[in-house]
Amino acid sequence: MNLLDNLIEFKPGKTSYRFLPTGDIFEFNHNGIMLNEFCGNSKDGSPNNIYLRIYKENSIIAHPLLGIRSHSVLKKSDNSLLYTGKIENISYEVIFYAIEGIWFWEVALAGNGETVDLLYGQDIGVASQGGVLTNELYAAQYLGHSVFETENGYTLCSRQNQDQGGVFPYLRQGGIGSKIIHYSTDGMQFFKTSYKDTDIPAALTEDLPDVNYQFEFSYTALQTEKFKLDSLKKVFFYGLAKEDHPEAISTLEFDEEINAAYNSLKKETYVTCPAVTLKAEFGAPYSSPSLSNEKIFSLFPSRTLEEYEKDTLLSFFTKDHSHIVTKEKELRTERPHGTIFITCPDTLQGDAAKEQEEQDQGVMSSTAYMYGLFNGQTVLGNTSFHKLLSTPRGLINIQKNCGQHLYVKLQGTYRLLTLPALFEMGMNYARWYYVIEDDLLSITSYTAAHKPFAVLEVTSLKAKQYDFILTNQLVLGENEHAKDLTYTEIPGGLRFADISTEYPDLHFDMLFTGAQWQAGDDRIFFEDGLSRDDSFLTIKIKETGSFKCIIRGSFTAGQAEVPPSLDFEEEKAAANQYYKQLNRDFQLQTDKEELNARIEILNQTSWWYTHNAMIHFSSPHGLEQPGGAAWGTRDVCQGPMEYFLMTQNYELAGRIILNIFSHQSHSTGEWPQWFMFDRYTMDAGECHGDVVFWPLKCIGDYLEASGDYALLQKEIPYSDEKGQKASLLLHIKRAFEAILERFIGDTGLITYAGGDWDDTLQPVDPILREHLVSSWTVALAFQTLKRLGAALKDIDEEFAKKLTERSEKIAADFESLLIKDDIIPGFVLYDNRDIKYMLHPLDTETGIKYRLLPMTRSIIAELVSPDQAQTNMQTIKKQLKFPDGVHLMSRPARYSGGVSKLFKRAEQAANVGREISLLYTHAHIRYLEACAKIGDGNTAWDSLFTINPIQIQASVPTACLRQSNMYFSSSDGMFMDRYDFAENFDKLKSGSIPVKAGWRLYSSGPGIYLNQLVSNIxxxxxxxxxxxxxxxxxxxxxxxxxxxxxxxxxxxxxxxxxxxxxxxxxxxxxxxxxxxxxxxxxxxxxxxxxxxxxxxxxxxxxxxxxxxxxxxxxxxx
The missing domain is CATH 2.60.420.10 (Maltose phosphorylase, domain 3)
Structure with a gap:
């Protein structure tokens, strides 16, 4: 049964409240705005709940009152739900009231003098449904919370600061009947990392912290004052949603609406719902005991770069470039350890004559997390539209139905495997080690090196036999529950098809070897034996010490084949050989003991950043950013191109260039901000002002390195004229025509258009598109046109002369118009030769005096004089260089409740992360490039390690623990919110505040980092x-x-x-x-x-x- 057909739904007006048959929330939606963050499921429930906490002499005992985790009897009426039950000697009734735009929870308690309080927790999305489902972490970054105190205690208001189709949704939550004395705003405060180990929210036994923490797990929690149950006690919690709140939140609003709705509440006639009860044979999740150091050392006798906290071993690498993490480290990190593994892309050889149809299919990819997610977002090709298994959601394994999980039967009870003792990651695999009494259960998930297979291999190292249940949340497309799911039986397994209209023959086979197996669905969990969700595939496996689940993807129709014979060690060796060859056998050596650690860090980084770079190139997505499936035009022209030129992989670089230019619009001459590079034709439809230069820069770099001028004569289509083709050289000329139209008057200054490299600084006022000038874009334009002119001088002398002359005009006007008092501004507002300097010491509007990007790019481009280059570097050192690296600007953009006045995202994000944090790793790497350009080897060398995650505390003492084998895209100061950031920004410079790692893996940064190391350092x-x-x-x-x-x-x-x-x-x-x-x-x-x-x-x-x-x-x- 499709889960959506089995929901309890109330639809007052524009609002929809949908519940699972268990009484857990599935989705609250107000006129297209998804109010909750995670869709619950009948097996695990929902992240939200109301907890009754009973205070004992030396402890607090918490009991959930809602859903599958409670023992409530569920009843429903036309407009409400009723939950009833008894805990110890306390009787309770909880009523949910559904009103258009407002909901209430009424909690009625009757006891015998017990001291209790209530905890209300609600995950919140407050964004378009598509936005939340695509990336709930991103949606949370722009959901600004405001806290107010009233006679009823704390009230929380949340505004989505990013435009959601022209509106800015709003949610207010509070309590009535008992004072709210404590609150929290993020799930990491409520659940904490310990949840991955205990399966119990940490907040249940402590007070909420009363801190507005703007992180990436929007979860509002309210704690009432304590009260004695001497008589019937009623407490209400409410939520009020508004589709649009254009202004910043400054005061509490809508009291009259809330009071009117509250006064209209009345009990109705209820009908008892069928009970949904989990079978008793399903127990609590299983988190492995730790392994002693001695046992770890026996498993991994050859270790390097060991990471300790006092005497506790946290992680290490091996000589064959695997990375091993202990349970102890996982519980100390806010972001869970995870990895993505792919089949090796066709990068080492290729036939340039291949048709696009043969090149656009992509690789097999799967995501794994240490907390017991063995496969997730398992795809062949397009990472958005070709999902077999669902995407992992959240940071701490609350949604345990996502992707692929495993239950093991221990002492008569099935236990879901969660945290292992050790987690091992390699180029094409992840492995979990679970201690089970005197046994060690090894679970390995890997992709074959050169075939589209993803394999799960389960082995008892003591050859003990167990019963297992393998669970899989199926998608067969883009999002969960979007269609009815079916499969057919084939020899040795199951086949899943009907996934994509663009790839009509795309299918997946799931095959099993090594044990008897039986396919089923979620009915296996419930006492009544009824199915409630056809997307939940269960595989019951009987009495075995080992088995394999093999997922085979294919784009071509064909008869099912018997399960192939795949050997993990052989596939690991083949993948390692691929990466070794791809990375050109890179290996550093030194005889100096004091340098050993840094040299080994770079050796390991060369492998792992190559791994990261190949995912960015061939299977675009990341750990925190599962959405992707496209090349950012600017990104693919940097990381992949620089990496492939650095490794002399010219044939592939040429193919990439042809693909990029086939997405150029003839009508505009420019490129979209991003585009899908397979059969799907989706693209951004718009671009920033710098984007047009990157493909041209690629050409100049490629021709200089390869000398392959024949590429210029290759004929390729435009994106908007598919039937007609033109030579690559004509494409280049069309782009130059578009560039000429962007110069302001007779100057060498080019318009800002939709923005530049820093995506957060898109202008609010459309007039600025034509009058604002980014000094960084102007420097990039100079570098691109000069290089291209030199590359084409012997091919098309007249055109090359035009490019060169234009670059000379840019250089002259850069010096005369953009450099003011020896400082390059971030922007100038240029209107009829009236110049206003912005992000410059003369700027009185933004409060920002210095911007990094134009200072480094003007050096890299060889645009400024030697004296100006030295001034740039001295300014960076004095104003922008902090202990964790060089920062984008000298101050953060102003934040006023998330309403944009000058820049869009810079003034909208409530979270201090990614570009907002101002230490964007990509920009720091370009600083290394500038250091190398001027010959500052000591700074360039040291700065490599400032942003390298391996043993980072040796270079950045304030750095928090982080995953060591994944590129992190930003260094984020540990600020609670944007106001804290603005007030205490100087603590970053003084090194008196910890810094955390931002989003991981999905970036052009790994390829650029390795290019700087090899080519310029x-x-x-x-x-x-x-x-x-x-x-x-x-x-x-x-x-x-x-x-x-x-x-x-x-x-x-x-x-x-x-x-x-x-x-x-x-x-x-x-x-x-x-x-x-x-x-x-x-x-x-x-x-x-x-x-x-x-x-x-x-x-x-x-x-x-x-x-x-x-x-x-x-x-x-």
Whole structure:
């Protein structure tokens, strides 16, 4: 039965209240606005509840009053639900009243003098249903809470600050009948990380903290004062929803509506609902006991980069680049440890003549979390529309029906496996270790290296036999419960089809080996044996010590095949070999003990950031950002392109460029902000002002590195003229025509249009699109047009001249119009030659005096003079460099209740995270690039580790614990809300506030980080027939060795840092860079660099017959 057909629903006017048959909330919706955050399920209930807390002499005993977790009898009437029951000697009735835009919970208690209080908890979305279901964490970041005190105690009001189709929804919650004396606003305050271990909200035995914590799990909780049950006591909780609240919340509103509705409440005639009871054989979840260090060491005798907190082992890496996390670390981190594993993308070889139809299918991908989510968002190809299994939701495993989970029968009771003792992650797998008495249960989830298979492998290391139930929440499309789900039986398993109209033959087979199995649904959990949700597939497995569940994806129709023979160790080895080859055998070595940790950090990072980068490229999504399935035009032109050029993967880079240009609009000449790169034609429909430059920058970089000018003659379509094709060169010219239309008057300044790199700074006033100028975009325009002009000078001299002349005009006006008092502004407002400087010391409107991006980009682009470059770097050091890295701006944007006045998201986000936190890791990496450009090797080297998650506390003492093998996109100060952020921002600079890791994995950052390390710090770059050696290293790195494959030959570079104190050798070096191979000096061309002596370009032929070791002597200033 489809779950949606089995709900209890009340529909007063524009409001819909839908409950599960258990009495748990499924969804509250007000005219398209989803008011709750998570859809409950009959097995686990809903995150919301009302708890009766009984105070004993030395303890607090909490009892849920609603839903499957309670022992209530459920009754319903036309407009309300009634929950009744008895706890100890206390009788209770809870009535839910459904009114348009307002709901009430009435709690009536009768006892014998017991001291009690009530806790009310409600997860809240308050955004469009699509927005909440796509990413509840993102929706929460923009849901601003306001707290008021009244005669009834605390009242909480929440406003969705992001436009939801033209409206800004609002929710007010409070209590009547007993004073609300404590509150909280985020689920991490209420449940805490300990919930993953105990399955019990931590708040049930303590007072709520009375802090407005604006994080990513919007969950409002209210705590009444204590009272004695000497007589009948009635307490009410209410919620009032408004579709639109355009203004910021400043006062309590709508009292009259609430009072009128409250006074209209009346009991109705109720009919008892069928009881829904879980079978007694299902017990509490099973969280594994910890393993001793001795046992861990015996399992993993070879360890590196061990992480401890005092004597407690938290995590470590292995020599084969696996990362292992202990239960103790998981319970100390706000974000759960997780990973995404994919089949290896076709990056190492490819046929450029392949038709798009053969290239657009994508990889097999699955997500896993340490808390017992073995597979989730399991897809083949498109990560939004091709889901077999549902997406993990939330941060602490409240929704235990998501994805794939496993029950094991212990002492006659089925227990859901949650936290393991250890969690192991590799390039293509995750593994959980559960201690069960004297046994160790190993559960491995992995993808095959080169075939579209995702495998779950369960093994008792003592060969003990168990009964299991494997649960799977099916989607077969985009979102849960969107359609009726069916499957067919095939030899060895089940087949799931009817998923996509664009890929009509797409299907998944779920196959089982190693044990007897029986397919069923959620009826297995209930006493009455009735099914309530056809999306919940259960597989009962009898008496076995091991079994496999193999998920096979395919885009082509065909007969079902017998389950394949897959060996985990073989697939792991094949995946590791793939990543080793892809990463060009990167390996650093040092003989200096004091450098060992940092060198090993970079060696491990080269593997894991390659893993992260391949997911961003081939299966676009992340841990906190499951939605994706598209390339951001700006993003794909950076991380993937830089990585593939760094590794000389030119054939693939060329294919990417052709794909990007096929999404160019002929009518505008520009690109959408993002686009799906498979058969789906969805795109953003709009773009920021800088986006048009990135594909052109790609071309310039690609031609310079590869020399593949034949690509320019490839014919590709435009996105809006599919039937007609034009050469890549004509596409480039069309983009340049569009750019010319964006210059303001006769200046070299280009309009801001829809924004620039910092997505939070989109202008509110549409007039600013034409008159605001981003100094960063202007610098990028200069860099792009200059590089492209140089690349095309021998191909189309006339066009190349136009590009070069325009870049010269940009350079002249950048210096004359944008630099004021030696400071580059973030923006200028340019209107009839009247210039207003913004994000500059002269700015009196925003309060922001400095912006990072134009200062670094103008150096990277070689746009500013050497003196100005030094001024930029000194300004960054003084104004923007904090202990956790360089910040985007010198102050946060103003926040006034989430209403935008100048910028959109910067003034709307209630959460201090991602770009709002101002330490965006991507921008810090570009700072490294600027450091390398001017020759500051010490700063560049040290700054690599400021943003590296592995043992980060050694570089950033205030850094909180975080997952070590995943790129984090931002460093977020531990501020409660935006007002706290504004008031205490200086604590970030002084290093007196902890900093947390932001969202993980889904970013162009990993590819850019590795490119900076290899190309600009270690200084290994490629031209068509030459190798460029241009290291910018720390003085301390004398003797460092790098193994790297160049022009298909494995080479070891040995760096010799020559100081002036070594007088004889120092004087013998004529240039900053001197190279010898096998003791024989190698001559070459010294390249230009306006800020320092450039690198040395040597002929690649020198490498062909030479030794595998190249000695690079770096003459230090």
């Amino acid at each position: 270690l200084g290994i770059r490629f031209l068509p027939d030459s190798l460029v050696l241009d290291p910018v290293l720390s003085d301390s790195l004398d003797g460092l060795k790098l193994t790297y494959t160049c022009f298909e030959k494995e080479v070891t570079f040995c760096y010799r840092m020559v100081k002036s104190s070594n007088e004889k050798e120092y004087q013998n070096l004529q240039s900053r860079i001197t190279v010898s191979i096998g003791g024989t000096p190698v001559t070459g061309e010294v390249l230009s660099n306006p800020y320092r002596e450039g690198g040395l370009k040597i002929d690649r032929k020198v490498l062909e017959n030479a030794s595998n070791q190249i000695d690079i002597f770096v003459k230090l200033p």
